[in-house]
Amino acid sequence: MRAPPGxxxxxxxxxxxxxxxxTTTLGALLLPLxxxxxxxxxLSNAAYQPGLGRNALLPAGGVQxxxxxxxxxxxxxxxxxxxxxxxxxxxxxxxxxAKLWSVAPRLFTWPPVRDAAHAIERLSLVxxxxxxxxxxxxxxxxxxxxxxWHFNFVVAHYYGAWVxxxxxxxxxxxxxxxxxxxxxxxxxxxxxRVDLERTGAEPHEPGSLAPPTPAAPTISRRGLLALVxxxxxxxxxxxxxxxxxxxxxxxxxxxxxxxSVFDDGxxxxxxxxxxxxxxxxxxxxxxxxxxxxAGGERRExxxxxxxxxxxxxxxxxxxxxxxxxxxxxWSGVRLRDLxxxxxxxxxxxxxxxxxQPRGALRRATLGHAQHSDGRALLALRVNGADxxxxxxxxxxIIVPALPGVHCTKWVASLxxxxx
Amino acid sequence: xxxxxxxxxxxxxxxxxxxxxxxxIMVYAVSRxxxxxxxxxxxxxxxxVGGAIVHDLVLVPAYSALDGVARRVTRRRAPRAVPAINxxxxxxxxxxxxxxxxxxxxxxxxxxxYVRSTGHHVTGFATRWLTITAGLFLASGLLYLVxxxxxxxxxxxxxxx
Numbered sequence: 219m220r221a222p223p224g225x226x227x228x229x230x231x232x233x234x235x236x237x238x239x240x241t242t243t244l245g246a247l248l249l250p251l252x253x254x255x256x257x258x259x260x261l262s263n264a265a266y267q268p269g270l271g272r273n274a275l276l277p278a279g280g281v282q283x284x285x286x287x288x289x290x291x292x293x294x295x296x297x298x299x300x301x302x303x304x305x306x307x308x309x310x311x312x313x314x315x316a317k318l319w320s321v322a323p324r325l326f327t328w329p330p331v332r333d334a335a336h337a338i339e340r341l342s343l344v345x346x347x348x349x350x351x352x353x354x355x356x357x358x359x360x361x362x363x364x365x366x367w368h369f370n371f372v373v374a375h376y377y378g379a380w381v382x383x384x385x386x387x388x389x390x391x392x393x394x395x396x397x398x399x400x401x402x403x404x405x406x407x408x409x410x411r412v413d414l415e416r417t418g419a420e421p422h423e424p425g426s427l428a429p430p431t432p433a434a435p436t437i438s439r440r441g442l443l444a445l446v447x448x449x450x451x452x453x454x455x456x457x458x459x460x461x462x463x464x465x466x467x468x469x470x471x472x473x474x475x476x477x478s479v480f481d482d483g484x485x486x487x488x489x490x491x492x493x494x495x496x497x498x499x500x501x502x503x504x505x506x507x508x509x510x511x512a513g514g515e516r517r518e519x520x521x522x523x524x525x526x527x528x529x530x531x532x533x534x535x536x537x538x539x540x541x542x543x544x545x546x547x548w549s550g551v552r553l554r555d556l557x558x559x560x561x562x563x564x565x566x567x568x569x570x571x572x573x574q575p576r577g578a579l580r581r582a583t584l585g586h587a588q589h590s591d592g593r594a595l596l597a598l599r600v601n602g603a604d605x606x607x608x609x610x611x612x613x614x615i616i617v618p619a620l621p622g623v624h625c626t627k628w629v630a631s632l633x634x635x636x637x
Numbered sequence: 638x639x640x641x642x643x644x645x646x647x648x649x650x651x652x653x654x655x656x657x658x659x660x661x662i663m664v665y666a667v668s669r670x671x672x673x674x675x676x677x678x679x680x681x682x683x684x685x686v687g688g689a690i691v692h693d694l695v696l697v698p699a700y701s702a703l704d705g706v707a708r709r710v711t712r713r714r715a716p717r718a719v720p721a722i723n724x725x726x727x728x729x730x731x732x733x734x735x736x737x738x739x740x741x742x743x744x745x746x747x748x749x750x751y752v753r754s755t756g757h758h759v760t761g762f763a764t765r766w767l768t769i770t771a772g773l774f775l776a777s778g779l780l781y782l783v784x785x786x787x788x789x790x791x792x793x794x795x796x797x798x
Contacts, residue, residue: 280669312734318692325693335647338656344686345663351688363750364741367684368677373670378685380666388659392652414720436708436722448727449734456735456769471765472739479755488755495753608756 221328228422231323234435235442237420237428238400239409243443244317246397249390251310252350252382258303259379260284262539265296265621270567270637271583273624275372281380290591293618297537300621301461304541307357308457312449314354316442318347323427339392342385349382361540362474410440460542475542484601485609487536487544490622493607496574498628500607503573507612509596510631514561521612524598527551532593538622548616550597553589553632562634569635570615573628582624584617586637593618596629700733718788724781728773735766 221227265288268274276282289295324343331337356367356375365371404420417439419432437445459470459477470476479488493499508518530552537543553568562568568589574580588594594617598605605611610627617625639650646653670681704726711721741747742762751759 277669277672277674308738311738312730315696315734319697322693322697333647334645335652338653338660342656342659342663344689345660347692348685348689349663351692352685355684355688358738359741362739362741362747363754364747365750366746368680369670369684370675373672373675374681374684377666377670381663381685384659384662384666388655391655436720437726441723445723445726445730449730452731452769453734453738456739471769472735472742472762474742474751475755478761479757491754492752492756 225323225326226328228323228429229431230326231429232431232433233429234417234419234432235437235439236320236323238396238426239404239420240439240442241317241320241427242397242400243406243409244313244320244446245393248310248313248317251306251313252386255303255307255310256379256383257284258299258306259376261299262303262621263376264288265299265619266624267583267585267588270585271569272578272581273583275578276376277373280377287585287587288619290588290594290618290620293534293593295619296621297461297535297543297619300537300539300541301458301543304357304361305454305458305461307354309450309454311354311358311453312446314350316446321427342388345381346385346389349378349385352378353382410443412438412440414438414441463544473542474540475538484603485606487546488542489608490538490540491627493628496572496577496580496628498573498607503607503612503628507573509613509629511556511560511633512631513557513563513566513634517560521598524551524596524613527555529598530593530595532595532616532618534593534595534616534618536616536622536625543622547601548595548597549599550595550613550616552592553594553596553615553617554592556596556632557589557634560632560634563636565637566634567637569631569633570624570626570629571631571633572626573630579623579626582615582626584615584620584624588617588620589634591618596632703729718792719781719784721781724777725774728770728777731773732766732770735769739766 224230260283263276263282264284264286266273266275267288268276268282269285331340353375356371356378359365360371360375367374414435414437417435417437420426420428422428422430455469456472456476457470458473459466459468460473460475467480468477475488480486505520508520509524511517511519528551529549531547531549533545533547535543535545557566557568565586567586568584570582570584572580584594595615596613597610597616598613600609605614610629613629614627615625615629643649667682667685670676671679675681707725707729708722711725736743739762742759743766744763745759748759751757
């Protein structure tokens, strides 16, 4: 049966660039990027230590690979992991669009289903294309705090990755021979040496992506790759400064946490939740505030008593799951000194509770390696000044390599529990 | 018999086994999210399939149509030696990618959440994007003029008609 006129006919698609070599090359460039984003995503889940206390944001019982005791060293571990996850994801967008453009005729293949194998392959492609777009859209909107949907972002983004990675694995497996053939026939790099004048279509065979009736070229293949690379470079430039900091911060013109969320002064660096949003009022944090610590014994400490203890100062990053991070100079009491004061049992985990009356992240549990690190602080001051209310006054947790939302602000109690 | 099954199915048995496994993982993953605690109705499924549909049936035709218009316009006006179309494509692609990724900030779609989270209003993103876009088109246009002049200086004068 002849295809109806329109995109179902091969002759509808005329770009001379489309063909097995282009799709192979774009796919080979995109694959490592999505694998890096996937791996850092699973590591991000591990960094929350979902096995401890009520840390888990995912329902119990699911498959969660890469789970291990998240270390407190190197201090930049979480900042770099999240920076890579978010920045590489954003930078991969133009490459993803180009890859999808190169295979656009496939959606309209005629006949829509040739046989059972073709049908099952197309079904898994729904998971592949739907899954990858879902992951990119939900991740990118999440870092901009925009939630136009009615599902739980964390759970959906996590299991969306399973949909995409399952579909990707089978896709790569069945396309590997096609890729090898395309590169063997045309050369891996040879088509990049061809300028616009000499650019031509790849030979058309029935069912191939190369067009039967190509139009005259308006850009070379290397030109197209340069186009994609410049769009990626542009995104990198306006994004990476929110994670890398330093002089690049000024260039992060469109990143959610670029220069525009920085104020002057020692407390001028960004926050992830205001005290007002968390319903933490000055009344809760005033002179009546006491820190409750409990291990073998219970004690209450005022802020003055905490300040009278030995103070330690460290430059540590605070890093958000959404990819931004900033290193500041924190000072306060070491958590290991407070553990000794409370008579904490050996190898205990630390449960931290906030004054914040509600919310999933009002409590966090830290593993032994995390709270016993010499740089793990109950911070009272930052950059030589008292913490501001928005940064967690009267006291907050700062632990190297700990996810920002577990660096609990407005700490009310610390409880060491034998694990 | 395997050969007949293979003809009937259309590919090797491994093709079938691999796809059944992959689809089983996908169904399992989606079922975890379809839990009413995490998704209102089938909302997550709508987004999962809807994204691909919007991309293939809206985004691709839209930018292809824009590119077609740009091709027709530049073909009529540009000297052949220096194709103008790519001097539009480059700034458009860079600026378009930024808009596609950062539209919620550029178009201020979630100021309330932004204030609750950062303590700041969403400000300046639209201005910065427009400035970047203008700068890109300007730079690309200037580069085009330079290239046209260079090609005119190089080329022999066209025979007068």
